[in-house]
Each structure stands twice: as structure tokens, then as C-alpha cells.
Amino acid sequence: MSSVWLPCGDYHWNYAQDQGWWQTNFLKGKMILLLAIVFIGIPLVADEYWISVGTMIGYTAMGALGVQLLIGYSGLLTLGHAAFIAVGAYTSVMLILQFPWPQFLIDWGLAYPISIIAAGIVAGLWSVLFGLPSAKVKGFYLILTTMAAQFITVDFILTQYVSQIGGRGQAFSLPPGTIKIGPWVIENDIQIYFVMAVILTLMVIVLANLLRSKPGRAWIAIRDNDIAAEALGINIVWYKLLAFFVAGFMAGVAGAFWVCNTAALSPEHFQWFLSLWLVGVILIGGVGSIQGAIFGSIFMVVVMELLQMGAIPLAEYYPKILFDFAYIKDMAFGLAICAFLIYEPNGLAYRWWQAKNYFNLWPFSY
Amino acid sequence: MELFFMSLTTGLMVGGIYALVALGWVLIYKCSGVLNLAMGELTLIGAYVTYTFHAIGVPFVPAVLLTLIVGIILGFLTERIFLDKLIGEPILAVIMVTVGLSFFLKGLIGYIWGSDTRVFTPPIFDIKPITVGILKISPVYLWSFILSIVLLIVFVAFFKYTRWGLSMQATADDETAALSLGVSARFVYAAAWAIAFMSAGVGGALLGNINGINISVGHLGLLVLPAVVLGGLNSVPGAIVGGIMIGLLQNFSGTYLDAYFPGGVKEIMPFAFMAVFLLFKPYGLWGWERIERV
Numbered sequence: 001m002s003s004v005w006l007p008c009g010d011y012h013w014n015y016a017q018d019q020g021w022w023q024t025n026f027l028k029g030k031m032i033l034l035l036a037i038v039f040i041g042i043p044l045v046a047d048e049y050w051i052s053v054g055t056m057i058g059y060t061a062m063g064a065l066g067v068q069l070l071i072g073y074s075g076l077l078t079l080g081h082a083a084f085i086a087v088g089a090y091t092s093v094m095l096i097l098q099f100p101w102p103q104f105l106i107d108w109g110l111a112y113p114i115s116i117i118a119a120g121i122v123a124g125l126w127s128v129l130f131g132l133p134s135a136k137v138k139g140f141y142l143i144l145t146t147m148a149a150q151f152i153t154v155d156f157i158l159t160q161y162v163s164q165i166g167g168r169g170q171a172f173s174l175p176p177g178t179i180k181i182g183p184w185v186i187e188n189d190i191q192i193y194f195v196m197a198v199i200l201t202l203m204v205i206v207l208a209n210l211l212r213s214k215p216g217r218a219w220i221a222i223r224d225n226d227i228a229a230e231a232l233g234i235n236i237v238w239y240k241l242l243a244f245f246v247a248g249f250m251a252g253v254a255g256a257f258w259v260c261n262t263a264a265l266s267p268e269h270f271q272w273f274l275s276l277w278l279v280g281v282i283l284i285g286g287v288g289s290i291q292g293a294i295f296g297s298i299f300m301v302v303v304m305e306l307l308q309m310g311a312i313p314l315a316e317y318y319p320k321i322l323f324d325f326a327y328i329k330d331m332a333f334g335l336a337i338c339a340f341l342i343y344e345p346n347g348l349a350y351r352w353w354q355a356k357n358y359f360n361l362w363p364f365s366y
Numbered sequence: 367m368e369l370f371f372m373s374l375t376t377g378l379m380v381g382g383i384y385a386l387v388a389l390g391w392v393l394i395y396k397c398s399g400v401l402n403l404a405m406g407e408l409t410l411i412g413a414y415v416t417y418t419f420h421a422i423g424v425p426f427v428p429a430v431l432l433t434l435i436v437g438i439i440l441g442f443l444t445e446r447i448f449l450d451k452l453i454g455e456p457i458l459a460v461i462m463v464t465v466g467l468s469f470f471l472k473g474l475i476g477y478i479w480g481s482d483t484r485v486f487t488p489p490i491f492d493i494k495p496i497t498v499g500i501l502k503i504s505p506v507y508l509w510s511f512i513l514s515i516v517l518l519i520v521f522v523a524f525f526k527y528t529r530w531g532l533s534m535q536a537t538a539d540d541e542t543a544a545l546s547l548g549v550s551a552r553f554v555y556a557a558a559w560a561i562a563f564m565s566a567g568v569g570g571a572l573l574g575n576i577n578g579i580n581i582s583v584g585h586l587g588l589l590v591l592p593a594v595v596l597g598g599l600n601s602v603p604g605a606i607v608g609g610i611m612i613g614l615l616q617n618f619s620g621t622y623l624d625a626y627f628p629g630g631v632k633e634i635m636p637f638a639f640m641a642v643f644l645l646f647k648p649y650g651l652w653g654w655e656r657i658e659r660v
Contacts, residue, residue: 132645133644139457140457140599144641148637151633151634159630324480326476330469331474331477333473334471
């Protein structure tokens with residue numbers, strides 16, 4: 001949805017303007033307002049509970065952005081994204097706990113930031129490894145290879161081997177105060193929220209910039225017709241692997257972020273469910289749009305929270321509801337995916353776009 | 367050597383069950399082009415429904431037959447409610463609807479039956495193994511194998527020789543031509559889902575007899591995916607051979623590789639093998655190769 005609605009009499013004079021981020025002052029103001037809400041408004045208004053919901057939304061969105069890049073922009077169907085998030089999380093924790101950091105790096109609070117980047121790189125490379133079959137297969141077969149990535153990585157390597165480093169039963173738990181960014185120790189919900197907001201903003205900026213430059217156009221060409229893209233001189237294997245690397249990098253960073261939100265790491269956090277959940281998020285939000293990944297995350301997380309809130313008063317009469325809430329969540333998620341695919345295949349981003357168009361011409365639509 | 371033959375027979379027999387479930391998968395794909403990721407949950411439903419009938423006092427074989435009837439009803443309902451509106455949509459949409467379906471079914475199963483392992487009491491099959499020469503076969507495996515082979519033959523015969531089966535084949539081949547010949551495509555799709563529910567249901571009932579019924583039966587149902595990839599997505603004999611090969615692969619890797627890679631190598635091996643296999647032969651052993659043009 002690159003076509004930005006311009007006010008009457010406003011024209012672009014060159015291509016740079018056409019590709020510009022903020023093409024009108026209104027848009028610029030809107031984005032500044034959005035950032036102000038995210039960084040100042042929400043922390044001021046929300047209580048601790050909603051702050052942690054916001055953190056969950058951010059974490060989901062970080063994962064969903066990578067899935068959006070693979071599925072929505074490059075047409076590479078993946079159902080194994082949680083594996084790369086897991087690789088990032090484990091890399092980060094192992095680096096923090098096991099790596100012989102020089103004392104000055106710890107004092108300056110650089111250990112965690114460095115481990116975030118390292119986690120991104122390791123997860124990106126791991127993702128490229130499992131993206132290699134994409135050179136040869138696509139569609140359903142690619143889904144199967146990414147599923148294999150999920151099961152091999154999380155259910156086998158992480159559960160059976162990595163989790164046992166340092167002795168069986170030793171959880172990958174970080175002592176309080178270990179996670180330090182610069183002078184700040186990340187320990188309470190609001191600090192975690194700010195870490196999330198910064199990382200997510202950076203990710204969106206990087207992804208949006210990639211998508212409007214050469215790699216992004218190559219990915220979109222591959223998505224629309226890979227054979228035609230190859231005929232146009234795009235090295236499709238290279239760009240597919242690049243897509244896997246970038247998506248894996250983002251997943252790794254998301255995983256490294258998850259480290260500061262959780263007390264102890266366990267393969268339970270990265271089951272196949274998470275992969276499917278992320279794909280569901282982008283389907284509900286809208287495939288092929290960055291906003292879609294964010295809308296989808298907000299929608300899914302908030303709906304699940306509201307469901308839980310609704311279940312609490314009901315539980316007085318029917319306690320099984322709260323007791324078995326995980327199953328109700330599964331059912332609601334499944335039904336939401338089916339309903340969106342059947343009745344609203346373009347997702348929430350499309351509705352947003354329609355609403356914007358309506359109000360652009362309001363009240364005198366012609 | 368005894369270990370080898372033990373793995374061989376167990377693999378063959380478990381493979382028979384996988385083949386049965388894989389057949390259901392292939393029938394759906396052949397008839398309606400739907401790539402179904404909910405097969406694990408269909409298997410689970412079959413297991414629990416059989417268990418419920420058995421728990422209220424129905425003997426095992428009638429319970430399986432009742433499960434077949436429930437399978438037909440559920441298959442029709444599923445097709446009508448979820449899949450019917452998606453014919454001709456992009457592949458991702460169809461796959462993800464089956465994923466949504468699998469979540470829905472998983473939640474429903476969990477809500478109704480909980481997460482405890484259920485065991486058929488008293489055990490339906492004798493626990494004492496049957497000795498044939500040097501082989502010791504536990505009766506569960508043997509009867510499961512026989513039952514799944516019988517059902518395989520029934521399903522294949524249905525597909526090849528009956529009027530409905532032939533109309534399913536016609537729709538799979540060319541939907542437009544079949545429609546013009548008076549075949550109801552919607553009925554055929556529903557029938558394919560009914561058969562899938564039935565075959566997965568029986569598969570689940572049999573798998574549930576081996577280790578008890580819990581969510582891991584669903585993971586076993588997911589093993590049909592490597593099986594059908596191995597055989598080729600749209601080949602009925604391929605599904606059978608693929609299912610048996612996955613059973614063998616699983617048991618041999620459990621026997622021989624577990625010493626080198628302790629842990630769940632048995633569960634992972636089919637998927638790892640599939641990932642490598644796809645690199646060399648993406649269309650499986652007997653699948654149709656799709657030629658693409660711009």
C-alpha cells in the first residue's frame with residue numbers, strides 16, 4: 001500500500017519524494033504522535049498489567065515481522081519460525097552466562113546488547129541452513145522443511161542437548177541484575193517495555209527500509225512470480241537466502257529480547273504452537289504489510305487477554321473454564337484463523353486502509 | 367540379528383497404521399487439492415471417540431465401527447463449515463485453515479477429555495507376545511497391522527471399483543469434466559474428508575492401544591506428512607509404501623541410532639529424513655512432477 005493519498009494540488013517532483021517516508025506533514029505528525037504514544041503515553045497511563053500485555057504484543061510483533069518478511073513479502077511459506085527465536089534466546093543466554101566477558105564490558109553494560117546482536121547472527125545463519133532447500137522446493141514442500149527445522153531444533157537439539165549444558169535439570173536462569181544495558185539494569189516491567197519499544201521501532205525501520213530498496217523489490221518480485229523474477233536477472237537463490245537470514249536475524253533478536261522478559265529459559269516457550277501462532281498473527285493482521293504484523297499482534301494478544309478477563313467472572317459458576325483456559329485459547333485462536341481466512345482474507349490491515357481512504361475524502365466523498 | 371528382525375516387524379506393523387492415515391491424507395489431496403495439516407488431530411479424535419465408546423461398554427470392534435460413523439459425520443461437517451468456501455483460494459489460505467482447524471480440534475479435545483493419558487481398560491489385546499520362530503510380536507501390533515491392511519484394501523477397492531470412488535477419481539483428474547458428467551464435486555470433497563476422518567480415526571484407535579491415548583498420538587498422526595512426501599503427494603500406492611517406510615525408519619533409527627544420539631531420535635528421524643529427501647526428490651517416489659511456466 002505504497003500509494004499515499006496526497007492532498008489536492010500537492011505533487012511529487014522526483015522519485016526520492018515518491019519513496020519518501022513521510023510524504024506529507026500530516027503523515028509526519030501522525031508518526032510522531034504514534035511514537036509519542038508508544039514511548040510516553042502508554043507508560044504514563046497503563047498500569048503494570050497492561051504494560052506487560054504491551055510487552056507481549058511487542059514480542060509477538062517482533063516474531064511476526066520476520067514471518068511477514070518470509071511469507072508476506074518473499075512468498076516463502078514457513079511454519080518453523082519459533083525455532084529461530086529459540087536459537088536466538090539460547091545463544092543470548094549462553095553468551096551472557098558462559099562467555100568469559102572482560103570486566104569492563106560488564107561494567108559498561110555491553111554484554112547484553114552484544115549478545116542480542118550475536119543471537120541475531122547465529123539465528124540468521126541457522127535460518128539460512130534450513131532455508132537452503134528453498135532453492136529447490138517451494139510451497140507446501142517448503143512448509144515441510146521448515147517444520148522439520150522446528151522439530152529438529154527445538155524438540156531435539158535444544159531439549160535433549162543444549163538444555164543439559166551445565167548438568168541435567170539446570171534451567172537457563174539468569175540471576176537478577178545480570179541483564180544490563182549501559183547504565184540501566186533491566187528488572188521491572190516498565191524497563192522491559194522500553195527495551196521492547198526500542199527494539200521493535202528499530203526493527204520496523206530496518207524492515208521498511210529494506211523493503212523499499214533493492215532487496216525488498218527483489219523479494220516482492222520473487223513472491224509474485226519467481227520464474228519471471230529469475231528471467232529479469234534477479235538471483236533468486238541469493239535473495240531467498242537473504243530473506244531467510246534477515247527473518248532469522250529478527251527472530252534471533254526477538255528471542256534475545258525474550259530473555260530479559262523471562263526468569264528462566266525452557267524449550268517449552270518455543271514449541272510448534274508459537275510458529276503457528278505467528279503465522280496466524282500475520283494472516284489476521286494482513287499478509288504483505290508491516291502494519292499487518294503489528295495489527296495482528298495487537299488483535300491476537302488483546303483478544304486473548306479479554307477472553308481471559310471474560311472467563312474470570314464466568315468461572316464462579318463453571319470453574320472448568322478457568323482451569324482449562326489453555327484449551328479455550330487454542331479453540332479461539334483456531335476459530336479466529338478460520339474465520340479471518342474465510343470472511344476477511346485481506347486481514348485487518350486492509351480494513352485499516354479502507355477506513356483511511358474513507359476518511360481521506362470525508363465528508364464529501366465523490 | 368534378532369534385534370534387526372524385531373525392528374523390522376515392529377516397523378512394518380506400525381508402518382501399516384501410518385499407511386492407513388496417510389491414505390486418508392492423500393485422498394483429500396487428490397480429490398480437493400487441500401494440503402491438510404490437521405491430520406494429527408483427526409487421529410487424536412478417532413482415538414478418543416473409540417475410547418469413549420469403549421469406556422461406556424461397547425466392545426472394541428463395534429466401537430471402531432461407531433467411530434467410523436462419527437468420522438463420516440465429522441468429515442462432512444468439517445468440509446461444509448470450513449473447507450467448502452476455500453476451493454480455489456491460494457495454497458497458504460487453505461493450509462492455514464487446516465492449521466486453524468487443528469487448533470480448534472486440539473482445544474476441543476483438551477477441553478472434553480483433558481490431558482491425562484487414557485488407557486483402554488481392560489487391555490483389548492493380549493499383553494503376552496506371540497512367538498513366531500525367533501520373533502516375538504506383541505498382539506497389539508499384529509492385530510493393528512491386520513486391521514489396517516484390511517481397511518487399506520477396503521478403501522482402495524472403494525476408490526477403484528465403486529461408483530462413488532470412481533466419481534472421486536474423476537474429480538481428482540479434472541473437476542470441470544467431472545462436473546459436466548454429472549458428478550457432484552461438493553459431495554466428492556465431503557466424501558474425501560469423511561474418508562480421511564475415518565482412516566485417521568481407525569489409525570488413532572489402533573495407535574491408542576499401543577501406548578495409551580494422550581496428545582502424543584497426535585504427534586504420531588503428524589508423521590503422515592513425511593510419509594506422503596516420501597510416496598508422492600498424489601499417489602495412493604505411494605502413501606502406503608511411504609507409511610510403511612516411515613514406520614521402518616522410525617524403528618530402525620530407534621534401535622541403532624539411539625546409542626549415538628540419545629534422546630528422541632526416533633521422533634525426529636522421519637522429519638530429518640524428509641528434509642534431506644526433499645532436496646533430491648521433491649516430488650516423492652510416485653508423485654506427479656509439476657512443470658511450471660511463466
